Amino acid sequence: xxxxxxxxxxxxxxxxxxxxAEVTKYPQPRSALxxxxxxxxxxxxxxxxxxxxxVAELLGIKPIEVREVVTxxxxxxxxxxxxxxxxxxxxxACALGGARHVVRGLEDRLGIAPGGRTPDGxxxxxEVQCLGSCGTAVCVQVNNEPYIExxxxxxxxxxxxxDELLKRIG
Amino acid sequence: xxxxxxxxxxxxxxxxxxAYRKQGGYAAATRALREMTPExxxxxxxxxxxxxxxxxxFTTGQKWSFMPKPGGPKPSYLACNADESxxxxxxxxxxxxxxxHLFLEGLVIGGYAIHARAAYVYxxxxxITAFRVLSDAIREARxxxxxxxxxxxxxxxxxxxxxxxxxxxxxxxETGMIESAEGRxxxxxxxxxxxxxxxLWSCPTTVNNVETVSHVxxxxxxxxAWFKTIGTPASTGNTLFGISGHVNRPGVYELPLGxxxxxxxxxxxxxxxxxxxLKAIIPGGVSMPVLSAAQADVAMDHDSLKxxxxxxxxxxxxxxxxxxxxxxxxxxxxxxxxxxxxGQCTQCRxxxxxxxxxxxxxxxxxxxxxxxxxxxxVGGYMEGQTICALSDAAAWAATGFLRRFRAEFEAHVHxxxxxxxxxxxx
Ligand SMILES: Cc1cc2nc3c(=O)[nH]c(=O)nc-3n(C[C@H](O)[C@H](O)[C@H](O)COP(=O)(O)O)c2cc1C
Ligand code: SF4
Ligand code: FES
Numbered sequence: 001x002x003x004x005x006x007x008x009x010x011x012x013x014x015x016x017x018x019x020x021a022e023v024t025k026y027p028q029p030r031s032a033l034x035x036x037x038x039x040x041x042x043x044x045x046x047x048x049x050x051x052x053x054x055v056a057e058l059l060g061i062k063p064i065e066v067r068e069v070v071t072x073x074x075x076x077x078x079x080x081x082x083x084x085x086x087x088x089x090x091x092x093a094c095a096l097g098g099a100r101h102v103v104r105g106l107e108d109r110l111g112i113a114p115g116g117r118t119p120d121g122x123x124x125x126x127e128v129q130c131l132g133s134c135g136t137a138v139c140v141q142v143n144n145e146p147y148i149e150x151x152x153x154x155x156x157x158x159x160x161x162x163d164e165l166l167k168r169i170g
Numbered sequence: 171x172x173x174x175x176x177x178x179x180x181x182x183x184x185x186x187x188x189a190y191r192k193q194g195g196y197a198a199a200t201r202a203l204r205e206m207t208p209e210x211x212x213x214x215x216x217x218x219x220x221x222x223x224x225x226x227x228f229t230t231g232q233k234w235s236f237m238p239k240p241g242g243p244k245p246s247y248l249a250c251n252a253d254e255s256x257x258x259x260x261x262x263x264x265x266x267x268x269x270x271h272l273f274l275e276g277l278v279i280g281g282y283a284i285h286a287r288a289a290y291v292y293x294x295x296x297x298i299t300a301f302r303v304l305s306d307a308i309r310e311a312r313x314x315x316x317x318x319x320x321x322x323x324x325x326x327x328x329x330x331x332x333x334x335x336x337x338x339x340x341x342x343x344e345t346g347m348i349e350s351a352e353g354r355x356x357x358x359x360x361x362x363x364x365x366x367x368x369x370l371w372s373c374p375t376t377v378n379n380v381e382t383v384s385h386v387x388x389x390x391x392x393x394x395a396w397f398k399t400i401g402t403p404a405s406t407g408n409t410l411f412g413i414s415g416h417v418n419r420p421g422v423y424e425l426p427l428g429x430x431x432x433x434x435x436x437x438x439x440x441x442x443x444x445x446x447x448l449k450a451i452i453p454g455g456v457s458m459p460v461l462s463a464a465q466a467d468v469a470m471d472h473d474s475l476k477x478x479x480x481x482x483x484x485x486x487x488x489x490x491x492x493x494x495x496x497x498x499x500x501x502x503x504x505x506x507x508x509x510x511x512x513g514q515c516t517q518c519r520x521x522x523x524x525x526x527x528x529x530x531x532x533x534x535x536x537x538x539x540x541x542x543x544x545x546x547x548v549g550g551y552m553e554g555q556t557i558c559a560l561s562d563a564a565a566w567a568a569t570g571f572l573r574r575f576r577a578e579f580e581a582h583v584h585x586x587x588x589x590x591x592x593x594x595x596x
Binding site for chain 1: 295331356416
C-alpha cells in the first residue's frame with residue numbers, strides 16, 4: 001500500500017456524498033465502513049487499493065484497517081471480477097437440489113473454474129455458501145442483484161437450462 | 171390451518187404502510203407507547219414465554235430485563251440480527267420482504283421496552299431485496315411520524331437504521347455482529363462483558379433476531395395468556411419453519427411450536443419428492459445434529475428435540491431422501507464451517523479443517539476406520555472451549571452424521587467408494 005495516490009480521486013462525488021450521509025447514522029464514523037465498501041463496489045465493480053485509501057481518509061481510519069475488512073468478507077473483491085459475477089450456492093439444500101450440475105454446466109459453457117474469469121472479462125464464477133433461499137434451490141446471485149431461484153441443470157435438458165440461465169444473467 | 175400473525179394472509183400485500191395500517195398495523199406500538207410503561211412491556215413479553223428465534227432460544231423478556239434503567243452514562247441500543255446465514259434457514263427474509271412494517275413495529279416496541287435510543291438492523295449483504303423493502307418502509311414510517319423525534323406523539327426519540335453485512339456467516343453470532351457493525355472483521359468477543367453491559371460502541375445492547383421482535387406486536391395486542399395457548403408450555407407461540415431439500419413443497423410455514431416434524435414434512439411440505447423414502451432430517455439449520463427417519467415423529471419444540479439428541483435451532487428443516495449419501499451431506503456441511511471459521515481459536519480453526527479433510531477422504535473411498543475414530547476425537551476437542559459456538563456446531567454436525575449413520579460411513583471405508591449411486595454430489 002505504498003504507492004502515493006496520484007491524480008484524480010477514484011471515488012465519485014456521488015459515492016462520497018452517499019458515504020457522508022451514512023456516517024451521520026452512527027456515533028463512530030467507521031461503522032459506515034461496510035456499507036461504504038458496498039457503495040464503492042457497486043460503482044467500480046471491486047475495491048482497489050486506491051479506493052481503500054480514499055475511504056480510510058473519509059472515515060478517519062488507517063488504510064490497513066480498511067484492507068483487513070475488505071479481505072475478511074467474502075462479498076468484497078480487491079481485484080476486478082467479471083462484469084457478471086455469477087455466484088452459485090453449493091450449500092446443503094442447493095447441493096441436494098443439484099448445485100453441482102449447475103456449477104459444472106457453467107464451467108463447461110464458460111470454460112472457467114470457480115474463482116476464474118472469462119478472457120473477455122464478461123463473466124466470473126464463484127461457489128458461495130447458503131444464500132438464505134434454500135426453499136427455492138438452486139439459488140444463484142449475480143453481482144449484488146436479486147436472486148435467480150429454482151435453477152435446475154440436470155437431466156437431458158441440461159445444456160438448454162444453462163443457455164436459459166445465461167440469458168437471464170445477461 | 172392454524173391462525174397466522176407473522177406472515178400476511180395469502181394474496182394480501184402488506185408492504186405499504188397504508189395496507190399494513192388498514193388491517194390494524196401499528197395499533198400495538200400505539201398502545202405500548204401511549205398506555206404502557208416500558209417495564210409493563212417487558213413484563214408481558216416475559217409472561218408470554220417468548221423465546222428467541224435466532225437459534226439459542228433464550229427467553230426474550232428476561233434478556234430485556236438485563237438492560238439498565240434510563241439515566242445512565244451511556245445510551246442503550248437494540249441491535250437486530252438480520253444476518254440469517256445458518257444453512258437451511260430462510261425465514262427472516264420472508265418477514266422482511268413481505269411484512270416489513272410488522273418487523274419495524276416490533277423494533278419500535280422492543281426499543282421502547284429497553285429504553286433504546288435507536289435500533290440498528292444488521293442485514294446480510296446478499297439480501298438486497300429485503301434491504302430495499304425495509305428502506306422504503308422506514309421512509310414511510312418516518313413520514314407518518316412513527317419513527318424519529320416525537321414518534322407516536324410521544325416526547326421520545328427513536329429511529330431505525332439499516333446496516334449491511336458482506337457474506338461472513340460468523341457475523342450472525344451476536345458479538346461478531348457487533349464487531350462488524352463497528353466496521354471491523356467479524357471476530358466474536360470474549361464474554362463477559364455481555365452485550366447488555368457493553369455491546370455496540372461499548373454501550374448496553376440487546377441483540378434480537380428479526381422473527382423474535384416480530385412476535386411482539388401480537389403479544390401486546392392479544393396478551394400473554396393468548397400467546398401461551400399456542401405451542402407447548404416451554405415453547406410458546408407460532409414459529410416460521412423453513413423446509414427445504416427433498417420435499418414436494420419446500421417453503422416457509424408459520425405453525426405452532428411443537429408441531430410434529432412428520433406433519434410438517436407430509437402435510438405442509440407435501441411429502442418426500444417422487445414418493446421416495448425419508449432418510450434423514452436436519453431439524454434446525456446445519457448446526458444442529460441430524461435425525462434419522464425413525465425420529466421423524468418428534469415434536470418441533472425445544473424440549474422434545476433435546477430429548478432426541480438434537481436442538482430446535484432456527485427451525486430450518488432440511489429433508490433428505492434415500493438417494494442421499496450421508497457422508498456427502500457431512501462433507502458439504504464441514505466445507506461450510508471450514509470456510510466460515512473466523513480463525514481466532516485454534517481448536518476451531520484447525521478442527522474445522524481436519525473434519526473436512528477426513529470426511530472428504532472417506533467420501534472419496536480412501537478413508538480408514540481409524541479416520542472415523544479421529545472424527546469423534548477431533549469433535550471432542552472442539553466442543554465447549556472456544557470463544558463462540560461455531561466450533562461446537564461444526565463438531566456436532568460431523569459427529570452427528572457419523573453417530574446416526576455409522577454403517578454408511580463404514581461402508582464407504584470397506585467398499586472404497588460411495589455405495590449410493592444415485593446420490594447428489596457435494
Ligand atoms: C455461529 C453463529 C451464527 C449465528 N447466526 C445467527 C443469525 O444469522 N441470525 C440470528 O438471529 N442469530 C444467529 N446466531 C445467534 C445469535 O448469536 C444470538 O443468539 C441471537 O441473534 C439472539 O437473538 P434472539 O434471542 O432473538 O434469538 C448465531 C450464533 C452463532 C454461534
Ligand atoms: S469458535 Fe471459531 S468462529 Fe468462534 S471465535 Fe473461535 S475461531 Fe472464531
Ligand atoms: S443452501 Fe443454497 S440457499 Fe440455502
